[in-house]
Amino acid sequence: MMTLEIARVAGQGDGVADTPQGPVFAPLTLPGEAVRGEVTDGRMEAVEVLRASPDRIAPVSPHYGDCGGCSLQHWAAGPYLDWKRAQVISALARERIETEVEATVAVPAGTRRRLALHARRLEDGRVVLGFKARKSWRVVEVTVCPVADPRLVAAFPALARVAAAFLEHPKSAPTLHVTWTLDGLDVDVTGVERRSGGLSADRRMQAIRIAREAGLARLSLAGEPLMMERQPRVQFGPALVPLPAGGFLQAVPEAEAAMTSRAVAAVKGAKKVADLFCGAGTFSFPLATVASVVAADASVAGIAALKAGIVSTRGLKPIAAEARDLFRRPLTPHDLKGCEAIVFDPPRAGAIEQTAQIAGTKAAVVVGVSCNPQTFARDARVLIDTGFRLETVTPVDQFLWSAHVELVGIFRR
Template sequence: MTRVTIAGLGRRGEGIAEVDGRRVFVPFTVPGDVADIAVEGERATLVSLLASGPGRVAPSCGYFGVCGGCALQHLAPAAYAAFKRDLVAEALRQAGIEAAIATLVDARGDGRRRTTLHARREGAGYMRARSHELLAIEACPILVPALQAAAPRLARALHAAVGDSDVAVTATATGLDVAVATGRKLGPGRLLPLAQRLGVARLSLDGELVLETHAPALRMGKALVELPPASFLQATAAAEETLAALVIAGLGKARSVADLFCGVGPFALRVAESARVFAADSDRAAIAALARAVRFTRGLKPVTAIARDLFRDPLAPVELDSYDAIVFDPPRAGAEAQAREIARSKVKTVVAVSCEPRSFARDAALLLAGGYRLAEVTPVDQFVYSPHVELVGVFRR
């Protein structure tokens, strides 16, 4: 047992203490906490909190501290917002980039609209903190109301039919989209009677459709997009609206826009209300969903949607130079190859959306070396109580 005073927060939201001249990371602590901890290498377990730091508040969920899902419910709002903003500032600083960083935008909205639960004999829930042991839960308060108690209940019912599995549930405008992964050879037919009783919009088992009563769909601008199974979505509806508004503001009066890593079109469909759009993504099902939404939506400018692997085959300057602006929203790894090509282009405006400040900073450095300036950066909080942050950066040539 070691008694420490927490001096700061690490990048994962863990408290930092000094023990025998080295840093130790202590989950669920805040600066100023005095605590007894059990040290295990560079990490420690909080054994007893003796005095609370000024940035500590009571967590909103009874599972907090045991559940491995949330890391920051104990952090006061001002300290929480500063931590998230500092994730962006530190990533840029390490890359040698100076930029004005806006105040964190709260985009949690009604909660997360998608979750994946582990279903086991003892119940359904998330893994315990720093463990592969299941924590069975009755409800998760950071989800949208339609999922808070319904998702664990669905997962428990499905476990009775297929055994140990992971159950992904998405709340859509037309009902719940449920995908079950077992890793075993099970015929989807065994779930059909249960699927009919559960009343979900769609149920799939290991990628095979069991039942679809309504195509799961979400409104994106004027369009209604039918979602392919396991398609990427922003964590919250409020974040999607916030990010789209920041993208459109950054694009300004652009009349032709390339939307790269476009997914099912949350930006492309909104941008197309005022500009011609070229959209590309490696996910063929997402591109098909975007193209279908365009066909059935009135009042849009022309949208060209193609399937293309932008990691292996990025758009070259000769293709990019015909557009007034570019928006790109890659996966967590970033878009290094595409950023290199954009840096060589003549496009005047680039808007980058990212869920990983460090890969954003790397790609930003490439654009800056190519003659762009980083005009503004806005951090957006949709990954509530986690050590992750979304951001939008606007570049001008």
């Protein structure tokens, strides 16, 4: 057993104690705490807090400590949000970037509209839904979730019945990607064993029947619709957009609003704006209230949904949308001719190939949206080295009580 003092919280949310043998990571601990536990390979397990931080608060979830979804639920809001801001500052510093980093935008509990729920059948035959345990493949059955929209939580029992139909093969490990939309629950299931022939016709019919009984708007298998009672729609700015099966959507509406409002404010005055990695139009439609938009994304289904939203929405500036892989074929300065501002919101891997093309454009303003401060900082360095200044960065706490942080950065030439 070792007794250590926690010096700081690391990037993945674990407390860190500095020792002569190197750092020791202790989960669910806070700076200034004295802790005791067994240490193996630089990690403390079965942590006992001997002296608690004054910033420690009571967790609100009964699954806290076992469920791997919330690693920071025990931290008071002020220092927790400051830590997220510090993570952004640290990522920028590694690329030698100094700028104004605003206070982290907080989001309330009970607002997350998307969950990925893992389904497993227990030895007694009961099917449970939940999240992975901390540092484990084991699934923790979750009956309540203070992060999630209460309408999702209320559907857990029905979703467990739906999941049972997809546990036909012993190697299947279904994940239900559940989204609350304007038209009810949209569920896309992945992780079903395919080598054995996939889901049988009988199990498909069982899944469809249970989904209808549960009142789901749509049920799909790896993006292939099995049943649709109502087309799931979401609202982006003034547009109602049909959400593609398995399509990307920002997790929390309040976080999305914080990011889109900053993007729109930054590009005001531009007559033509590019929206890169646009998905189904999260930013495209709000941007089209102030400028014409050139939108591009690799998702064919996302672009089709965006075009459907264009057709059904009045009062927008023109939007030209193209399905294009921006990693393999980034838009060139020629493609972006006339764009006075550019917004990009890439996956976690960042947008290094596309960012390299922006310097040759005439864009005076660039808005970078990111769920990964490290790749954002790397891409920001490319823009800064080619004549842009990173004016401000705003962290957004979209993934409440986790170590993840979103951000919006405003660049001006």
